[in-house]
Amino acid sequence: MFAEVNASAQMIKTSVPVRPEGQQDVLALACEPIPTVRVAFIGLGMRGPGAVEAMTYIPGVEIVALCDVLEANTKKVNEMLVKRGFPKAKEFYGDTTVWRKVTALKDVDLIYVATDWLHHATIGVQAMKDGKHVAIEVPSATSLDEIWALINTSEQTRKHCMMLENCVYDFFELTTLNMVQQGLLGEVFHGEGAYIHCLQSYWPKYWNNWRLDFNRKHRGDVYPTHGLGPICQAMNIHRGDKLNYLVSMDTRPISNPAYIKDKTGEDAKDFRNGEQTMTMIYTEKQKSILIEHNIASPRPYSRMYQLTGTKGFANKYPVEGLAIDKKDIGGDVAPKSIEDFSAHNFMPEKVKEDLMNKYKNPIAIDIEDLAKEVGGHGGMDFILNYRLIHCLQKGLPLDMDVYDLAEWCCLIPLSEISLDNNSMPVEIPDFTRGGWNKLNGLTFAK
Ligand SMILES: NC(=O)c1ccc[n+]([C@@H]2O[C@H](COP(=O)([O-])OP(=O)(O)OC[C@H]3O[C@@H](n4cnc5c(N)ncnc54)[C@H](O)[C@@H]3O)[C@@H](O)[C@H]2O)c1
Numbered sequence: 001m002f003a004e005v006n007a008s009a010q011m012i013k014t015s016v017p018v019r020p021e022g023q024q025d026v027l028a029l030a031c032e033p034i035p036t037v038r039v040a041f042i043g044l045g046m047r048g049p050g051a052v053e054a055m056t057y058i059p060g061v062e063i064v065a066l067c068d069v070l071e072a073n074t075k076k077v078n079e080m081l082v083k084r085g086f087p088k089a090k091e092f093y094g095d096t097t098v099w100r101k102v103t104a105l106k107d108v109d110l111i112y113v114a115t116d117w118l119h120h121a122t123i124g125v126q127a128m129k130d131g132k133h134v135a136i137e138v139p140s141a142t143s144l145d146e147i148w149a150l151i152n153t154s155e156q157t158r159k160h161c162m163m164l165e166n167c168v169y170d171f172f173e174l175t176t177l178n179m180v181q182q183g184l185l186g187e188v189f190h191g192e193g194a195y196i197h198c199l200q201s202y203w204p205k206y207w208n209n210w211r212l213d214f215n216r217k218h219r220g221d222v223y224p225t226h227g228l229g230p231i232c233q234a235m236n237i238h239r240g241d242k243l244n245y246l247v248s249m250d251t252r253p254i255s256n257p258a259y260i261k262d263k264t265g266e267d268a269k270d271f272r273n274g275e276q277t278m279t280m281i282y283t284e285k286q287k288s289i290l291i292e293h294n295i296a297s298p299r300p301y302s303r304m305y306q307l308t309g310t311k312g313f314a315n316k317y318p319v320e321g322l323a324i325d326k327k328d329i330g331g332d333v334a335p336k337s338i339e340d341f342s343a344h345n346f347m348p349e350k351v352k353e354d355l356m357n358k359y360k361n362p363i364a365i366d367i368e369d370l371a372k373e374v375g376g377h378g379g380m381d382f383i384l385n386y387r388l389i390h391c392l393q394k395g396l397p398l399d400m401d402v403y404d405l406a407e408w409c410c411l412i413p414l415s416e417i418s419l420d421n422n423s424m425p426v427e428i429p430d431f432t433r434g435g436w437n438k439l440n441g442l443t444f445a446k
Pocket residue numbers: 042043044045046047048067068069070073095096097098099114115116117119137138139164165166205206207208
């Protein structure tokens with residue numbers, strides 16, 4: 001006997017707000033060039049100051065304002081500016097609403113947000129309404145309402161709204177993306193990414209305990225963008241393919257409630273975020289993606305980053321390797337003198353090195369040395385900031401648009417819905433509202 005299937009109940013759908021008449025998408029949005037970009041920073045905790053410092057190495061940037069709830073944080077960053085030979089920026093501090101004075105400033109082009117997650121979207125929306133471009137740390141939005149508000153405001157104001165996803169700029173990711181774009185891996189039909197990083201030693205350092213509190217309140221992959229971003233770029237998401245739906249599964253929470261018990265004596269029975277969360281995504285072009293989240297267990301750091309293509313395979317964690325048949329690699333990189341190898345194993349290290357050099361991403365070549373010198377997660381943070389400023393200065397479309405932000409952040413609310421409904425599939429909205437096939441592949445503007 002077969003159970004009766006109700007097809008309409010097979011997928012949970014969330015509502016997509018109708019695009020107001022006259023409003024257009026911001027695909028490939030290009031704005032007036034800004035030769036000197038005047039930046040104001042909001043949020044100067046563990047993350048923000050490094051971004052301010054990175055900006056001091058980029059020509060054509062003025063740091064106009066620094067804002068944090070805490071006076072000491074703004075003062076410390078201003079001292080760094082002076083040490084680096086820059087004039088002091090205006091300081092704003094005191095409470096969680098003082099940032100409104102910053103987005104309202106007349107002499108600012110870009111608002112750079114590195115606060116806790118709960119303030120990201122509110123500040124982002126207001127910044128654009130106040131006539132500024134905005135760049136927001138990861139994840140820039142944690143609910144569908146916030147995501148749609150950022151999209152609608154960017155479309156209405158024609159201002160850039162970019163998520164500061166740095167992991168797409170790591171050297172292995174940039175180079176393998178270039179390999180994919182040159183066809184070296186064939187068609188990439190499966191990708192895996194993750195955020196696996198035990199945060200227990202960081203919990204006491206966050207302002208107001210915001211991050212542990214968010215994990216306590218929310219089940220699901222609450223930090224998906226480092227894992228998902230590079231995979232979506234390799235798969236040209238909303239540039240020829242589209243995320244269609246997801247399914248999530250998690251384990252019960254273990255180490256984080258135990259941490260709370262240990263530190264406070266409290267039984268955190270209401271702790272929602274699972275120890276291990278897995279989300280599978282299916283795309284319009286019938287490709288698959290697996291994203292994992294684990295910030296609690298004793299494991300080596302990993303963003304996984306795996307690309308599986310019809311001709312080859314790239315893997316970053318725990319071992320960086322490439323697997324491609326020798327016959328599919330140019331004779332300059334794998335000459336006859338090197339013994340045959342196949343995609344059954346990672347290629348010899350020397351061949352990998354030569355291939356990585358040959359396929360270096362053009363956007364990283366000129367700035368690689370400076371990026372490694374300035375640092376920030378090995379240099380990727382510098383490339384992120386450099387590319388943002390470069391594109392604003394030249395009036396080019398940014399490398400990542402508000403739809404990337406939406407697609408990479410939507411796992412937060414949508415994985416939670418799937419988990420709360422016994423892993424039911426949840427539709428991923430077309431955040432471009434009909435434009436996902438207009439652009440032909442991902443390009444980084446020059
Ligand atoms: N891309 C990356 O690799 C990376 C790495 C670390 C953190 N982050 C992101 O950076 C952001 C900040 O993280 P963090 O580790 O610095 O946290 P943090 O708690 O150390 O810093 C947050 C800061 O924001 C300030 N703040 C909070 N609300 C504010 C408001 N309304 N106005 C002004 N200031 C406000 C706090 O005073 C605090 O100094 C988060 O979104 C986090 O996910 C990204």
